Amino acid sequence: MKRHFRSKLLVIRRYLAEVWTQINYYIFDPSKPSKAEFLKLSVEDQAAWIEANIPEHETKLYGDGYFGCSYDLDEGKLDEYLEYRDDYGVSGLIEEQLPSLSEERAFEIDDGAELTSEELEALRTAMAENDFDGWDTHSGFYFKVRFGALYALFVGQDIGQGGSEFELERVFANKRLALQRVSEKPMVALEIK
Incomplete structure (x- = not known):
């Protein structure tokens, strides 16, 4: 019972503190x-x-x-990934986002095939997820x-x-x-x- 009362009291105090802050804005x-x-x-x-x-x-x-x-993707960095696909493991990055990507399509991507809009978006997402900084x-x-x-x-x-x-x-x-x-x-x- 005491714990329940204390938790309610804490909620009320937080609410009143917020209200007081709002009131002070209009002084x-x-x-x-x-x-x-x-x-x-x-x-x-x-x-x-x-x-x-x-x-x-x-x-x-x-x-x-x-x-x-x-995250604001640098288009120059995206172009670099597309130009050096093997170095960056582009097909693997896309596959992380699109697990249904076939092995045949992954080889095509590695060989320089043009990416679909879905694959391009998957690559962008993977690049963002791997760029912590x-x-x-x-x-x-x-x-x-x-x-x-x-x-x-x-x-x-x-x-x-x-x-x-x-x-x-x-x-x-x-x-x-x-x-x-x-x-x-x-x-x-x-x-x-």
Whole structure:
């Protein structure tokens, strides 16, 4: 019974903390720029303002701030794979994604046969899955402006155990618009909360 009460109490506390955060966004603060003023700034100026005025803004990019990741395949790299098929094991990569690929077709691919759109997409997917360092991490957070809040979307490169190295991608009026922007990227894995 006590455990059940404590867990409910914890849920209520989290909810109230979230509500309090939302309420604070709508307390007028003349020391901060308005939404319109902030959105008119260049991305570099926005990043400088965030860095100067939001303490520990980088820690907000982890945990609940994590959005997902995306992969932008370099077409030059794809051409290189297609030109040197044996060196990269192209038929094997395609076969990982398309287990129904016949042995005969795999030999044809190795010999330079043109790939179908399905095989080309399978190759792209395999290349992305095998390129651990090529994925971009997307994270963000709301921050207070004069009256209300804006959503800062950051893109980062994984630097191993040190986390990610982030830079401001763009500031949006809300999280939904930032999510829409990320979902338009070519290969995306989103973690929506």
